Amino acid sequence: MRRKILFMVTSAAVIGPKNRPTGSLLTELAHPYEAFKKQGYDIDIYSVKGGEAPIDMVELDDPINSAFLSDDGLTKMKSTESIENLSIAGYDAVFVPGGLGPVADMTDNPPVQQILADFYESGKVVSAVCHGPVSLGNVILKDGSYLVNGKNVTGFSKEEEENYAKEDVPFELEDLLKVHGANYSSVDPWQPYSIADGRLVTGQNPASAQGVAEKVIAILESAGS
Template sequence: MKELKQYKLILKMLLPLWLVFTFATSSNAKGINDNEVKGKVLIIISSDQHGFWLPEVVEPYKLLEQAEFEIDIASPKGGKGIASGSSRLSGKDSNWFKQSSLPEKLEQSIELKQVISRQYRAVYFAGGAGPMFDLVENQEAQRVTREIYENGGIISADCHGPAALINVKLSDGSRLISGRKLTAKANIEEGRWAKNNYPFLLEDKIVSLGGIYTSAAKGKEHVIVDGRLITGQNPASAAPMTKALILHLTPKEKHPAYEIQNSLSKVTVI
């Protein structure tokens, strides 16, 4: 009886130590996982002479990099594209851009036909005037989008970036945007030059092809999440759209510093 009491006493003393050890071990394992690269995301920009909108590349790239994703840049022709909108970068983003790896990647973008889709968990199409001219009918852009989507990945685009999505057809022949809710540059946000030179206005084209278009007021943030299709309306929507993308690629509790959940008040999830 005396030995049994001693055994119980020893067990009582050791149990807290075992729990501490177990908690520390599991916490350390979680920390290791948190530091792992989360996967690769492909950003596609225009090669057209009218260019891509630089802020819609800088903000998403910065957020994705901070969230520990690898990022590649691709374009229809590969190499250097024409960036516009650099004056619209905030001082903070401008300084970050100059010190980041992004300028070099923009100089050496991957040609779309060289892209191996299975390497990426998501694709993001940046806006600017260029996509309206060289991404609407681009077969390689459509291939990459279809393959990433059918492999369970996420398709995202902002402003004029959704121009690359309107003619994407899945393997069953259905159109990606048909019956789906999405947004893009609104008619009321297009200027005279756009109305006179674009082959169409995105809002009108999306509706005519069976997409369910929604928008907010001119210049306001607006993001639509319809399953694995995430779209933003305008330059102001690039950052919240990217945060929605990160939220869908990575459990939000792993990145509390970004306060993703609190910054998505303008995001509509379908």
């Protein structure tokens, strides 16, 4: 049976007091998408509100980014279903790409949190990269514990945010994860770093998106059919 991956993406096109343009970072969409597609997985893209989902930092000198925009990836981003209409049945994993958008509409979003809790508690793989782990920070499981509590996780670091979007975000992702019990770690700014803790996979920054996808694939393939 073919594996099936859900990309859950932001609908936020701006963030912060100066309405900084944002969305899902293209690299964090395109590289995992290509990795999952190459593996033969089916991929659906749902967004918070449905409709066209915004994309940020369109860097076309990257051939994988260009391929995503000229292939079915862009088509899917232009016409997403809302997570309000989502059933997790049939999916093997969920992936949340970053960009600043998730900070705006996924941090305190009950449907987002319920979907991620349901994925995790159903034995499925939960993954996110860069700012995407904001979606994980407030997820509470049925036993009342935070999903990230006691887990080894990473995400966009305070050091990276200092020179990127500190004035645009209302909190530090690193702090959110730590305050809810995560064993947070990071490497030097902008270097690839991804962690798998059981069925929870996180990546630090855009350079880590490929590594997150590879770890998700490794978990799914090790589980067999």
